[in-house]
Amino acid sequence: MRLTPYRFSLRVAPLLIAALSGAHIAAASCAAPSADGTPQWRPALHYTPQRNWMNDPNGLVYDNGSYHLFYQYNPLGNDWGNMSWGHATSTDLVHWREQPVAIHANANEEIFSGSIVADARNTSGLGAPGNTPLVALYTSVYKEGSGHAPGTQAQSLAYSLDHGATWRPYAHNPVLTLDPESKQFRDPKVSWYAPGGYWLMTTVVADAHVVKLYRSGDLIHWTFLSDFTLPGIPHEGALWEMPDLVPLALDGDPRRIKWVMIVNVNPWSIAGGSGSMYFVGDFDGRTFTPDRVAPAGSDPAQFRWVDHGADFYAAGTFSGAPGARPVVIAWMSNWDYAAKAPTTPWRGAMTLPRELALKTIDGEPRLVIAPTAAFDAWADRGRPATHLADLTVTSTLTELPVATRGAVQRITLWLAPRSAVRAGLVVRRSADGAIGTKIVYDTVTWTLTLDRSQSGEANFSDAFSKQHIVNLPLEHGRLKLEIVVDRGSVEVFANGGRAALTDLIFPPRDADRVAVFSEHGSATFDGLTVTQLAGSDDDPACASRQAAGNSCCLPDRQHGDGRL
Known part of the structure; x- marks a missing residue:
């Protein structure tokens, strides 16, 4: 009934x-x-x-x-x-x-x-x-x-x-x-x-x-x-x-x-x-x-x-x-x-x-x-981007140039771990290195890890888990990565979408640096491009606020004319 x-x-x-x-x-x-x-x-x-x-x-x-x-x-x-x-x-x-x-x-x-x-x-x-x-x-x-x-x-x-x-x-x-x-x-x-x-x-x-x-x-x-x-x-x-x-x-x-x-x-x-x-x-x-x-x-x-x-x-x-x-x-x-x-x-x-x-x-x-193809097309359209020559890093961490700093960005690259045991990137990194979210590839276990254990505010819950891992083999010795960084999140897409990892993070606003690293050997970062996605008239936040008659936000990058 x-x-x-x-x-x-x-x-x-x-x-x-x-x-x-x-x-x-x-x-x-x-x-x-x-x-x-x-x-x-x-x-x-x-x-x-x-x-x-x-x-x-x-x-x-x-x-x-x-x-x-x-x-x-x-x-x-x-x-x-x-x-x-x-x-x-x-x-x-x-x-x-x-x-x-x-x-x-x-x-x-x-x-x-x-x-x-x-x-x-x-x-x-x-x-x-x-x-x-x-x-x-x-x-x-x-x-x-x-x-x-x-x-x-x-x-x-x-x-x-x-x-x-x-x-x-x-x-x-x-x-x-x-x-x-x-x-x-x-x-x-x-x-x-x-x-x-x-x-x-x-x-x-x-x-x-x-x-x-x-x-x-x-x-x-x-x-x-x-x-x-x-x-x-x-x-x-x-x-x-x-x-x-x-x-x-x-x-x-x-x-x-x-x-x-x-x-x-x-x-x-x-x-x-x-x-x-x-x-x-x-x-x-x-x-x-x-x-x-x-x-x-x-x-x-x-x-x-x-x-x-x-x-x-x-x-x-x-x-x-x-x-x-x-x-x-x-x-x-x-x-x-x-x-x-x-x-x-x-x-x-x-x-x-x-x-x-x-x-x-x-x-x-x-x-x-x-x-989506629409997001990638938008991100590629006239955004401030830094293209770095292929980098080889041996058993160290290297901070990228000041032009790569930002809180809202897309990072694309090919990572070739070569002889390194572990290699990857750190995003939303602080000046002293105490804060940062790591994307790490381990050549021993063939795993990709998104590590937010030192990503910023985390003591609001004991259940805020720290590391998330996916088994992922290299393709011809390399790993293709697309990383989308926002003010409070990181999304990682690997090998053309074969694996994805999405995590919230809560870093301080001045944690805006990007670094690459390798451990116990050499790794190469090919085709590394960092594209800034906030602060222009066409970014998703500012364009909509302007249409509604509101003022736009300041750019998130340290270089340029300001930050939030």
Whole structure:
């Protein structure tokens, strides 16, 4: 029996929305320093709201020329609670503009994670001639007095007829619930399954480690297809969340389609706490069958991970995005310490959007993940860049020239460890060397490590893990690296996306130096380029603030005309 809760309004007075959400403020703001703020860690390249708590990305959809990023948001404070859907838009996946809160928590329910699709065929009947509805499926978490037991989770629907600006609740929510109802049934991700001509939903019973698959012809009435789980659950106590089932052409061949099931787990990830694992397999329209499953009780290293850093969670793909490769974005934090992150007046940010591909590596299909082509094109377009001649370093650390100093930059190079036991870079390094984040390759263990043990502020949580490691062989004796450094994060992409590591860091604002090093032997750094990505009129933070009538931030580099 489907219960019909009261009708509620998702429209809030514009002045209140602006006050709560910082509407139309740059996603990565260059806010002026304040007594209680931490602008030294405000992202320049990554989306974050002007203020308040945010976590999982939701409702990722491309519509009417814009990418829409909805996300879990607390309009009322800088801690988790009052879960609503925040909203931001972008035309290029580089520059983001914060929009008014899209769907608010109310007296009967909080609005947990979900997804959005453009119903171009109007299968739902919620559109009008020439007006494609955006349809959101999300998790309602019911409160006392709602007609459901407090804490019950079920899937509800809302729709928009103005490209996501305002949302209307479906009159007969929820559209999908379990029998008996559950407090762990959540995170619907919907896509169009073209071979069957129907809508496909993945959702989870989080504490049972089950992904449940459903089909629908109209986005309203759903029929159960199958469950995906693992025999002899290998990580008792973890939750499965935010599933996403994505078809990819293996090695770029459209005749060889494989399906990737992304399952976000918390805790128990490869880096500790929360993280994003994946399985590659086949989907026949009803059942997902993985090619490879680690034996029960296996170490996390036996599973596949989208990112091996500590701060990549709730990963999901954009529906309807143009281009051959799916675009994924994740919450750049970790449930182990997210509530204690030392930033204000906001807490939480998104990773860079990334493109996914599936390639045969060591005889198996593996995900490769790298920044979008749009980001790389923007970063290459007229930015201040320092190109260094090939450097050879022998058993020492060498600081790079003053022109390479900065807090927001992209570093690209080929690292050839040669005779060195360990070699790599240090970013966001202080003048005395006491502070710095290391990217280290070890030739004995064939591992790449992102080491934030001396990266700055770290005593806010004992769970702020220090080192994150991925096994990665060299290619012809070299390692290709792309490193994106922001005011409060480091993202490392190795060997064209074969491995990625994402970590938050909290360095002092004057830790802006770059160094290279080798230990116990010689290493060569080929094609080393450091590109400065903040301080120009077209950087993602400053351009958006100028468009909103606000002054721009100062450059982050020490050389030039100032710093934050």
